[in-house]
Amino acid sequence: MNGPQDLGGQMGFGPVAPETDEPIFHAEWERRALALTLCAGAMGHWSLDESRHARESLHPADYYCSTYYEIWIKGLERLLLRHGVVTPEELSAGVPQVAAPPPKRVLKAEAVAGALARGAPTDRAKAGAPRFSVGQRVRTIVMHPSGHTRLPRYARGKVGTVELLHGAHVFPDTNAHGAGEQPDWLYTVRFDASELWGRSGDATVSVSIDAWEAYLEPA
Amino acid sequence: MAHDGHDDHDDHSHLSPMEARVRALETILVGKGLVDPQAMDKIIEIYEHKVGPRNGARVVARSWVDPEFAARLRADATQAIAEFGYTGRQGEHMVAVFNDDQTHHLVVCTLCSCYPWPVLGLPPVWYKSAPYRSRAVMDPRGVLAEFGLTLPAQTRIRVWDSTAETRYLVIPRRPAGTDGLTEDQLVELVTRDSMIGTGLARSPEGVAS
Numbered sequence: 385m386n387g388p389q390d391l392g393g394q395m396g397f398g399p400v401a402p403e404t405d406e407p408i409f410h411a412e413w414e415r416r417a418l419a420l421t422l423c424a425g426a427m428g429h430w431s432l433d434e435s436r437h438a439r440e441s442l443h444p445a446d447y448y449c450s451t452y453y454e455i456w457i458k459g460l461e462r463l464l465l466r467h468g469v470v471t472p473e474e475l476s477a478g479v480p481q482v483a484a485p486p487p488k489r490v491l492k493a494e495a496v497a498g499a500l501a502r503g504a505p506t507d508r509a510k511a512g513a514p515r516f517s518v519g520q521r522v523r524t525i526v527m528h529p530s531g532h533t534r535l536p537r538y539a540r541g542k543v544g545t546v547e548l549l550h551g552a553h554v555f556p557d558t559n560a561h562g563a564g565e566q567p568d569w570l571y572t573v574r575f576d577a578s579e580l581w582g583r584s585g586d587a588t589v590s591v592s593i594d595a596w597e598a599y600l601e602p603a
Numbered sequence: 604m605a606h607d608g609h610d611d612h613d614d615h616s617h618l619s620p621m622e623a624r625v626r627a628l629e630t631i632l633v634g635k636g637l638v639d640p641q642a643m644d645k646i647i648e649i650y651e652h653k654v655g656p657r658n659g660a661r662v663v664a665r666s667w668v669d670p671e672f673a674a675r676l677r678a679d680a681t682q683a684i685a686e687f688g689y690t691g692r693q694g695e696h697m698v699a700v701f702n703d704d705q706t707h708h709l710v711v712c713t714l715c716s717c718y719p720w721p722v723l724g725l726p727p728v729w730y731k732s733a734p735y736r737s738r739a740v741m742d743p744r745g746v747l748a749e750f751g752l753t754l755p756a757q758t759r760i761r762v763w764d765s766t767a768e769t770r771y772l773v774i775p776r777r778p779a780g781t782d783g784l785t786e787d788q789l790v791e792l793v794t795r796d797s798m799i800g801t802g803l804a805r806s807p808e809g810v811a812s
Contacts, residue, residue, distance in 0.1 A: 392713035392740045392764065397733040400749045402801075406727050408651050413622040418650065418725070419643035420629055427637055436715055452716060452731040457625055470631050478627035480634035493641035500649060503691035506768040534766045536713050538740065550696065550769055570767055572698075581741055589760045591740050594767035 385530055386537060388447035389440035393538040393581070417453040421460050426499065428488030429467040433560035437532035438462045508567035510552035514597065515569070520546045521603035522573060524595060532560035535599045539591075542579050543603045547592060548572035555596055569597040655724035658689045659772060660793035662722060663804075666699075667777040668786050677701065680772065684722060694721035694770050701774040702800075706759045709747070709800035710771045711739035717765035719772055723795060730799065740764055750801045773797065775804040 409415045439459035464470040469484045526541040552567040574592040577585030632638040666673040676683040680697035700708040713736045718726040743760045763771045775797040796802030
């Protein structure tokens, strides 16, 4: 979706502000927010793609006025409500009131290190051969889906060169909406800055995105 | 809103709205048996004390002293990095990109905050912020200047927008004057920002002994 998360090329946010000796967390609640998000995700009710879509579906004004962990918590509340894990009344009361649907798993302390070390690889077996090869010129499609996509607006309808092929990976555009993983070939596609930004593009700069085959057509 | 001033739990009254909101969620999910609070503590301990840019610095230093490792890192970064035991969440599919005298690499995630956790830990606030995400792809030289980094005008800048589950680690150039240093000493020169591309590795005289 053309949501607030799609920031590449947006203007007006001011300079980057690196923080000297930045702490890993800026408040105790940020620690809990990170851990709660990971533990809730481990229940298995939603995918990483669905959780990203929940965050980018916040109202743009809310998204831009929230810190990153605030966005995570607001997204998590939406996911928990959507999947019936919590009720609005419970969120208001701050205490559990009704039973939740059974989780696929509850992440226990002794399983944390192993689960994090395994992660959740997204490469999948796929029959057939990729349509494009390294070095080939391709054009990204123009689309404005209302659902989740990982093709940023600044890189739609642009001609670039396939630089890497990563095999087939879970397709976020379907997986975010419960429509299955539908693995698709994944490429790194590189664009000259002038292709993306016109005359203001720096001739020494190139930018790549990772793009699924469904985002590409021959140039 | 979940917390609109009518919260009747007095023990929450001293908390900020967001603190109360997170605590309520934790109370509900733990109360339902869906979240183990000790698992939460373990996650926090790992990302606060065990996983961080020191891991990536070891990978970089090894690549500087061991050409065979550097070749493995170039060919299959996920496998090469796993030799150190650095694997898993948000680093399942790694690609290492090597700076040289002509090319400087810079990593961003314009759509969210994708970042190679097993080698760099959790991302800093600026990496997740709108200023960095909006401008790294359009004005990388301007962004680098805000980090105090001005590259030669002819240096090519290669920006990697992490739009899938591929995670990129920049391998900075080995600083001059480091021929006599051990691998452990070289680790000290590798900053987090040099592995994102917003900085360079430090020169040895810049490091306190």
